Amino acid sequence: MSKKIGIIVGSLREHSFNRMIANTIPELADSVQYEFISIANLPLYNADLDHGEGPDPVKQYREAIQEADGILIVSPEYNSGIPGVLKNALDWASTPTKTAVLIHKPAGVIGATPGVKGTILSQQQIRQTLDATQSYVMPFQKMYISQVMDKIDANTHKLADETTRKYLGRYVQTFIQWIDQVQQLNE
Numbered sequence: 790m791s792k793k794i795g796i797i798v799g800s801l802r803e804h805s806f807n808r809m810i811a812n813t814i815p816e817l818a819d820s821v822q823y824e825f826i827s828i829a830n831l832p833l834y835n836a837d838l839d840h841g842e843g844p845d846p847v848k849q850y851r852e853a854i855q856e857a858d859g860i861l862i863v864s865p866e867y868n869s870g871i872p873g874v875l876k877n878a879l880d881w882a883s884t885p886t887k888t889a890v891l892i893h894k895p896a897g898v899i900g901a902t903p904g905v906k907g908t909i910l911s912q913q914q915i916r917q918t919l920d921a922t923q924s925y926v927m928p929f930q931k932m933y934i935s936q937v938m939d940k941i942d943a944n945t946h947k948l949a950d951e952t953t954r955k956y957l958g959r960y961v962q963t964f965i966q967w968i969d970q971v972q973q974l975n976e
């Protein structure tokens with residue numbers, strides 16, 4: 790059976806550029822399955838709600854991560870850092886402490902911005918948070934997409950810039966190999 794990659798988009802905006810980038814991924818690396826994991830209905834993290842399987846949206850979200858062989862995060866940068874909605878989602882996936890679904894989960898980070906710095910600072914914080922969850926963030930490889938509004942096709946709303954498509958495809962292929970490497974680490 791082919792691998793399944795869960796994709797989490799760190800923007801709730803309807804016309805999110807990061808969602809457009811995420812929507813392009815399946816056509817760039819089609820040897821695996823993809824599932825988009827929504828974070829829109831998660832409550833704000835509150836330890837008082839975090840008992841048993843948690844509230845229904847949390848339960849469904851955790852199950853989706855559990856079933857994925859790896860997680861790709863595609864996120865904007867807000868105020869030089871991680872968007873609050875994404876941090877909230879990662880916190881919900883970081884508990885219960887010993888059985889959290891992110892433990893030993895392969896993870897990759899991608900980000901797009903209309904600005905020129907490609908979400909570097911946001912990705913640093915996302916990596917820091919993922920590290921704390923004991924997930925295995927793919928080392929070294931980075932995927933920063935700057936001036937994204939010039940790289941999207943106005944009709945399809947998918948990534949059109951050929952160079953960026955090539956790099957993104959390569960990033961996802963390398964991530965698929967990373968899933969295999971982590972599986973060996975976990976054995």
Ligand SMILES: Cc1cc2nc3c(=O)[nH]c(=O)nc-3n(C[C@H](O)[C@H](O)[C@H](O)COP(=O)(O)O)c2cc1C
Nearest residue numbers: 800802805806807808865866867868869902903904
């Ligand atoms: C509150 C806020 C803070 C932002 N801060 C940054 C930032 O620090 N760096 C950056 O590159 N873009 C920043 N932006 C611009 C976002 O990159 C831009 O709105 C982007 O389109 C959001 O991603 P999305 O299209 O996937 O929703 C910020 C936007 C908002 C609303």
